[in-house]
Amino acid sequence: MERNTTRRWARLGAAVGTGALLVGVLAGCSGAAPGADSGSTDTDAALEEDVTLTWWTWSDATQDQADAISKVYPNVTFDVVKLENPDAVVTKLQNAIKAGKGAPDIVPVEYQTLPQLTLGDALADLTPYGLGEYEEAFTASTWNSVNVQDQLVALPGDSGPMVMIYNKALYEKAGITEAPTTWDEFAVASAAIHAADPEAYIANSGDAGFFTSMIWASGGQPFKTDGENVTIDLQDEGTKKFADFWSERLDAGELSGLATWSDEWTKALTQDKLGTLLMGSWMISGGMEDYGPVGRFKVAPMPTWDGEPASAENGGSGIAVTSQSENKAAAAGILKYLAEGEGRALLNANGFPSTVADLENPEWLDYEFPGYSNQPANQIGAASAESVIPGWQYLPYQGYANNVFSDSVGKALGSGGDLNEALLEWQDTLVQFGNEQGFSVNK
Amino acid sequence: MTVAHVHPQQPAGVSTETYATVAVGRTASTGAAGGRRRRVRRDWSGWWFVGPFMLVFGLVFVAPLVYAMYLSFFRETLMGGNSFVGLENYAQALVDPKFWEAMGRVSIFLLVQVPIMLGLALFAALALDSARLRWVPFYRLSIFLPYAVPGVVAVMIWGYMYGSQFGLVADLNRFFGVELPSPLSENLILLSIGNIVTWEFVGYNMLIFFSALKAVPQELYEAAEIDGAGTFRTIFSIKLPSIRGALVIATIFSVIGSFQLFNEPSILQTIAPNSITTYFTPNLYAFNLSFAGSQFNYAAAIAIVSGVITMVVAYLVQLAGEKKEKA
Numbered sequence: 001m002e003r004n005t006t007r008r009w010a011r012l013g014a015a016v017g018t019g020a021l022l023v024g025v026l027a028g029c030s031g032a033a034p035g036a037d038s039g040s041t042d043t044d045a046a047l048e049e050d051v052t053l054t055w056w057t058w059s060d061a062t063q064d065q066a067d068a069i070s071k072v073y074p075n076v077t078f079d080v081v082k083l084e085n086p087d088a089v090v091t092k093l094q095n096a097i098k099a100g101k102g103a104p105d106i107v108p109v110e111y112q113t114l115p116q117l118t119l120g121d122a123l124a125d126l127t128p129y130g131l132g133e134y135e136e137a138f139t140a141s142t143w144n145s146v147n148v149q150d151q152l153v154a155l156p157g158d159s160g161p162m163v164m165i166y167n168k169a170l171y172e173k174a175g176i177t178e179a180p181t182t183w184d185e186f187a188v189a190s191a192a193i194h195a196a197d198p199e200a201y202i203a204n205s206g207d208a209g210f211f212t213s214m215i216w217a218s219g220g221q222p223f224k225t226d227g228e229n230v231t232i233d234l235q236d237e238g239t240k241k242f243a244d245f246w247s248e249r250l251d252a253g254e255l256s257g258l259a260t261w262s263d264e265w266t267k268a269l270t271q272d273k274l275g276t277l278l279m280g281s282w283m284i285s286g287g288m289e290d291y292g293p294v295g296r297f298k299v300a301p302m303p304t305w306d307g308e309p310a311s312a313e314n315g316g317s318g319i320a321v322t323s324q325s326e327n328k329a330a331a332a333g334i335l336k337y338l339a340e341g342e343g344r345a346l347l348n349a350n351g352f353p354s355t356v357a358d359l360e361n362p363e364w365l366d367y368e369f370p371g372y373s374n375q376p377a378n379q380i381g382a383a384s385a386e387s388v389i390p391g392w393q394y395l396p397y398q399g400y401a402n403n404v405f406s407d408s409v410g411k412a413l414g415s416g417g418d419l420n421e422a423l424l425e426w427q428d429t430l431v432q433f434g435n436e437q438g439f440s441v442n443k
Numbered sequence: 444m445t446v447a448h449v450h451p452q453q454p455a456g457v458s459t460e461t462y463a464t465v466a467v468g469r470t471a472s473t474g475a476a477g478g479r480r481r482r483v484r485r486d487w488s489g490w491w492f493v494g495p496f497m498l499v500f501g502l503v504f505v506a507p508l509v510y511a512m513y514l515s516f517f518r519e520t521l522m523g524g525n526s527f528v529g530l531e532n533y534a535q536a537l538v539d540p541k542f543w544e545a546m547g548r549v550s551i552f553l554l555v556q557v558p559i560m561l562g563l564a565l566f567a568a569l570a571l572d573s574a575r576l577r578w579v580p581f582y583r584l585s586i587f588l589p590y591a592v593p594g595v596v597a598v599m600i601w602g603y604m605y606g607s608q609f610g611l612v613a614d615l616n617r618f619f620g621v622e623l624p625s626p627l628s629e630n631l632i633l634l635s636i637g638n639i640v641t642w643e644f645v646g647y648n649m650l651i652f653f654s655a656l657k658a659v660p661q662e663l664y665e666a667a668e669i670d671g672a673g674t675f676r677t678i679f680s681i682k683l684p685s686i687r688g689a690l691v692i693a694t695i696f697s698v699i700g701s702f703q704l705f706n707e708p709s710i711l712q713t714i715a716p717n718s719i720t721t722y723f724t725p726n727l728y729a730f731n732l733s734f735a736g737s738q739f740n741y742a743a744a745i746a747i748v749s750g751v752i753t754m755v756v757a758y759l760v761q762l763a764g765e766k767k768e769k770a
Contacts, residue, residue, distance in 0.1 A: 091734050098739075119521055120737075199608065207716065228522055258608065262714045267609040397521065403735035406712075407720045414717025415629050433736065438522025 041128045043333030051330045052077045054104035056092070058085050061350040062108075068346055069334060076330065086110050086317070090117070090399055096324065097122045103324035105331040109154055110317045111145040112209070115225065115396040117320075118148040124321040125151040129332035134339045141388040142354040146318045149227075154318030155335045158351025160280020161384035162217055162314045163377075164300045165288060170200060170275045179300035183245055186303045190254045193275050201256035202249075202275045204265060205413040208405035209315065210278065216312030216392045217302060218242040222427075223395045230395065230434050230441045234423040241305065243419040250416055257414060266291065278302065280314035281352040281381030289371045299377040301384060309387035316354070352381055359385055397433065404429050515743040532744035541722040542745055546752065548633065549724050553701040553756075556637040561693060563641065564648035569678060571649075572656040583653065587646035594643065598710040601639045602627075606714075627715040636707045644700070648693045655689035656682060691764030695757045702753040705730070725749035 040046060055066060055078050066078035081104065083089050090113050096102035097120055109117055117123050126132070132152055135143055142156035166179055174192035190202040206214070215222060220238025224231040233239075249255050256274060258265040268274035269291040277283060288297050302311050319338065321331040337343035340355075348358055358364060359382045368374035395401050405426060412422035434441035490497075515532050519525040536542055567586050571579050589597065604611035607625040616623055626635040659682065667677050683690075705726040712719045721735070722728040725745065733742035 094737065205717075256608070257717065259714055259716050263603065264606045264609045264714065271609075273608070397736075400736045403731060404721055406716045407722070410717040411629065411720070414715075436520065437737075438520040 040329050041130075041332075043129055043329050043336055046327065046329035047073050047076060047333040049330075050075050050077075051327050052079055053106055053327060053331055053334065054079045054081065055106040056081050056083060056089055056104040057108055058083055058089055059108070059350065065346045069337065069343070072337065072342070073334070076334065086113070087399075093117065093122055093322065094120060097322075101324065103322040105321060105325040105327050106334065107320055107322055108157060108317045109320050110315065111142070111313065112212075112315075112394045112398045112402075114145065114153055114318065114320075115148050115394055116399050118151060118153050119396045121323055123151075123153040124323050124325065124328050124332075125153065126155065126321065126332055126335065127152045129329065129336075131155060131332060131335060131339070134336075137340060137355050137357065139354055139356060139359065139385055139388075140390065141313055141385070142316065142318075144390070145313070145316075154320040155339055156354040157317050157319050157347055158282055159354035159385065160282050160314045160316035160352060161381055161388055162213060162278060162302050162311050163281050163284065163380050163384055164302055165277040165279065165283060165297055166300060167269075167272060167275045167292070167296055168298045169296055170197075170272050173197070173272075179298065180303050181301070182307065183303050183305055187245070187249070189275075190249055191252065194252075194254045197273070200273045200275065201268075202254060203278065204256040204258045204260060204268075204274060205246075205250065207260055207410070208402035210260070211405070211409065212394075212402075213280075213312045213314035214242050214246070214278065215239045216389060217310055218305065219310065219389060221391055221393070223393050225393055225396055228438070228440050229443075230439045232395070232427050232430050232434070232442060234427040235420065239423065240420065243423055247419045250413065250419070255413075272296075278314075280316055281378075281384060282315060284352065284369070284377045284381055294371055295373040298372055298375060299380050301380055309383070310389055311384040311387045312392065313388055316352070395430065395434075396439070397430075397437065400433060401426075401430055404433075511743045511747060514740050515747055516740075518740050519737075521737065528740075532741050533748065535741065536744050536748050539745075542725065542728060542748075545722050545725045545728050546749065549701050549704055552633060552637060552704060553698060556640060557694070557697040557701060559637075560641045560645055561648055561690070561697060564645045564693070565652055565690075567645065567649040568652035568656055569682065571653055572682070573674070583650075586649050589642050590644065590646040592643070594706045595710060597643055598639060598707050601635070601642075602711055602714050605635055627711070627718055629718045632708075632711070632715060632718040636704070636711065639707050640700075640704075644697070648697070651689050651693050652686060655686035659685045687764065691761060694760050694764070698757050698760055699753055702726075702749060702756070 053076060055062060057080060060082070062082065063080045066080050070076060070078060083092060086108075089107060090109075093103060093107060094117075096104075103122070109123070114123075134155070138156045139159065141161075142159045146152060146154040146156055164179065170193060171177070171179070171189060174189065174196040176189045176192055180186040180189050186202070193200050193202050215238055218238040218241045220236050220240075220242065222232060222234045222236055222239050246255075256265075256268060258268055258274070265274070269277075272292075284299055291297070301309065304310050319335055321328055321335065325331050338347055344353075344355060344358070347353075348355075353359055353364075365379050365382060366376050367378055369377050408425035408429065409419065409422045411417065412419050431441045435443075516527060516529060517525055518528045518532065567582075570576060571583055576582060592600075605626040607613055607616070607623070607627070612623055612626060615621070624631060626632070626638075663681050663685070664677065667681055672680065703726055704724040708719050708723045708727055709730070712723075719727075721731040726749070729742040729745045729749070732738040732745065
């Protein structure tokens with residue numbers, strides 16, 4: 001009896017051992033080097049053949065877009081993988097690039113992370129596939145964003161020229177009947193709103209993406225990259241102008257500390273406690289009806305410093321092909337389809353366009369949004385696209401910069417410190433990081 | 444892979460399974476014969492039993508550690524490529540004020556939160572064990588319930604309650620007409636996290652203590668009663684000494700838990716980004732270094748240094764526990 005038991009265990013042990021071996025062998029197989037890209041740049045030919053393209057995204061709309069494209073190109077199958085947000089996509093993509101495998105074929109990339117991913121050789125140059133010919137179709141600022149280090153690394157997708165979406169009723173309750181057109185008027189409105197209702201604020205103090213866009217709109221250009229040489233000056237005129245202005249609001253206790261997109265922030269909007277969103281134009285059709293009844297919100301141009309319209313891009317993203325893709329030609333072919341006509345219309349259904357033709361399309365411009373009590377709000381976004389201040393650059397490590405923003409500037413926004421001092425602290429961190437990473441920063 | 448080579452004399456053509464069976468059978472008979480030849484032919488069949496475990500152990504425990512150590516000796520930069528830097532990452536970690544600030548923070552957390560949590564857990568366990576409560580299973584389950592709530596959900600629930608403009612704190616403010624300080628402000632965030640962790644883990648520790656108390660022989664209580672010992676005398680002279688082992692174990696778990704604090708600050712960061720820095724705890728620091736800053740190598744060094752510190756502190760706690768036991 002005893003021996004039987006022993007024997008049974010031995011058999012089991014052997015079986016498990018063999019099983020484990022098998023797993024090891026299988027794992028070894030999957031680790032084999034993947035077949036390389038054919039290297040062909042003929043996108044039409046590539047789309048004639050059966051191909052499966054993996055498409056990572058953070059948008060709910062991508063699956064529908066992929067289904068629609070599959071109808072046009074029946075040989076192309078899409079494997080759409082939805083991740084929670086843009087940061088998750090960047091992190092996963094960087095990990096795949098580092099691991100040498102696992103990256104998708106097509107991936108959306110925020111304009112602000114393009115330099116970082118380009119530097120990490122994560123994206124394919126689209127010039128050989130003939131995508132450069134679409135330059136004229138796009139706004140100067142978005143085309144500028146997708147051209148990084150002399151490479152065309154993405155096709156512009158949506159864009160985010162900044163606008164001001166404000167709660168008309170809340171402003172009126174404080175005696176402000178017209179949307180502020182200058183920052184001085186904004187300051188007056190800010191004080192009035194908080195005085196009329198101590199729980200109401202004109203805006204929340206904001207995050208890194210907001211802060212950099214506001215610096216941009218104020219004429220600041222704190223980041224300059226030329227190859228390995230990076231210059232960071234978070235005390236240039238425009239930066240200081242905005243930091244001083246925002247410090248005054250902060251010191252007066254007129255800014256809400258709620259984090260953008262948090263539950264409490266949503267509640268503040270729906271309960272008339274948060275007056276203004278300074279955001280990219282994608283927010284115009286971004287579901288403002290969720291935050292209040294028809295007519296509560298209106299869209300206005302960004303306030304200006306001197307009466308001259310000045311704006312910036314806030315968010316927006318392009319569509320890129322990864323350097324690891326084995327089907328670059330086919331993926332680039334899909335991007336070509338998305339560049340104009342029907343394909344572009346698919347993209348524009350969810351977001352603010354970056355194509356000149358669409359921005360000038362009278363039908364689109366005159367569309368009266370029921371949510372803004374029939375205001376043709378796209379006109380304001382289109383005007384903003386034209387007044388985006390040229391010359392802005394993001395850091396080649398903007399993802400890191402935005403991450404550590406909370407350690408210095410965020411801290412000051414939270415507990416009311418000196419913003420200029422905090423900006424310098426942020427700058428020190430960024431200079432040190434850049435130099436450690438092999439750039440030549442501020443040298 | 445090692446499994447296949449464990450038995451060097453395996454004849455070709457004989458299946459692994461049969462051979463293992465035969466080998467074991469032979470061992471049994473050799474043993475019966477008096478084991479004279481045991482020295483001559485070393486028997487490897489034991490490896491068939493521990494092999495699968497060792498394989499998995501090596502794969503999921505040893506390999507990641509070795510890989511982290513390997514990583515920590517290099518420095519890969521965005522522009523300069525990868526280079527061997529020896530112990531430079533460790534040298535940098537040892538003088539990194541951010542790392543030590545994080546260490547200091549979890550140390551304070553450890554010194555304040557752990558005694559409170561274990562004290563509450565012990566009190567609850569003793570109360571449940573006192574035989575003076577009705578509905579013991581109900582209380583036991585109620586106290587344990589928070590532990591069954593997934594950590595992420597727990598933090599979100601608390602995050603909502605902490606809200607000083609629309610959460611429970613806001614409601615309290617309005618109801619009583621007071622102005623409570625915001626639990627999510629920079630000054631109070633650590634306390635708020637301590638509160639969440641205590642809520643989550645009191646039940647778990649209570650269960651450890653309670654089961655240890657259940658194992659105390661009834662005879663001891665009877666003897667104590669005959670000697671005229673009261674409730675508190677019984678607690679201090681019988682119950683607590685009997686569950687010392689459980690106390691030490693729970694303390695060690697809590698020490699490790701404190702040093703590894705990650706989930707709570709990481710999730711609260713989305714609603715209070717300005718109160719929680721990227722180097723709030725050592726784990727959060729390592730996470731942000733590698734995933735936001737691509738500093739995988741330095742993050743590995745940070746992880747190893749904080750792992751070693753955790754081990755040392757946990758070991759000291761164990762030593763202290765054992766010493767008292769002997770005394």
